[in-house]
Amino acid sequence: MIVLGLTGSIGMGKSTTAKMFADFGVPVHESDEAVHRLYRGKAVPLVEAAFPGTTADGVVDRVKLAERVLGDQAALKRLEAIVHPLVRADATAFLKRQHTAGAPLAVVDIPLLYETGGEERVDQVAVVTAEPQVQRERVLSRPGMTEEKFEKILVQQVPDAAKRRMADFVIDTGEGMDAARQAVADIIERLTGKRPEGA
Structure with missing residues (x-):
């Protein structure tokens, strides 16, 4: 089984692209979805212990947590030390299941792939990439996003040009989405030797 890592900076369209792979029948492990699950389960007591007051009713309050860690390198590192191993374990279990099921290709969506080795x-x-102005428009249209938050996030990420290289x-x-969908279909064909149905 071939394991394809899917990554891209904030606002580049990674989640949309992951869905395109899934729509073509490729099993996909989405980090964001895994974090959502973990923030309602295994991660809750660990996050509460490290950042008291950021959970309620057995769920991590993402807004409160973001307020505590954004712009604070030490706090961010502490949170990553909790979350990254849990997401990695979740992805490993997913890949084992796909391997057992005989999938020729599986995609693991890793937001900070190059940043975390x-x-x-x-x-x-x-x-996944897009022009800087497209990225900025997408990110700033998100609820609660500000220029300042966006800049803080960008600083944490390997530059897009370096990722592309x-x-x-x-x-x-x-x-456009049609061109992206064709690119996804081409990658699947390259890696599996088969053109996906509906491409």
Whole structure:
């Protein structure tokens, strides 16, 4: 089974692209979805112990947590030390299931792939990209997002140009969804030897 790591900076269209792989029948492990599950389960007592008052009714309050960690390097590192191993374990269990099921290709969506050495855990990497102004418009249209928050997030991430250079595949979502979908289909064909149905 080939494991494809899918990554991209904030606002590049990674979640949309992950869904395109899934729509073509490729099993996908989405980090954001895993974090949502963990923030209602295993991560809750650990987050509360590290950041008291950021959970309520057995769920992590993401807004309160973001207020505590954004812009604070030490706090962010503490949170990553809790969340990253849990997400990694979740992804490992997912890959085992797909391997057992005989899937020829599985996608692991890793937001901070290059930042956390994630390329060591996958066979190939696809980077999702878009023009800087497209990225900025997408991110600033999110509820509660500000220029300041956006800049703080960007500083934490490996620059887009560097990610594109290191990647095996680049998917440009700024050229429209049809073009991105074709790029996804081409990657699936390259890696499995078969054109996905509906491509």
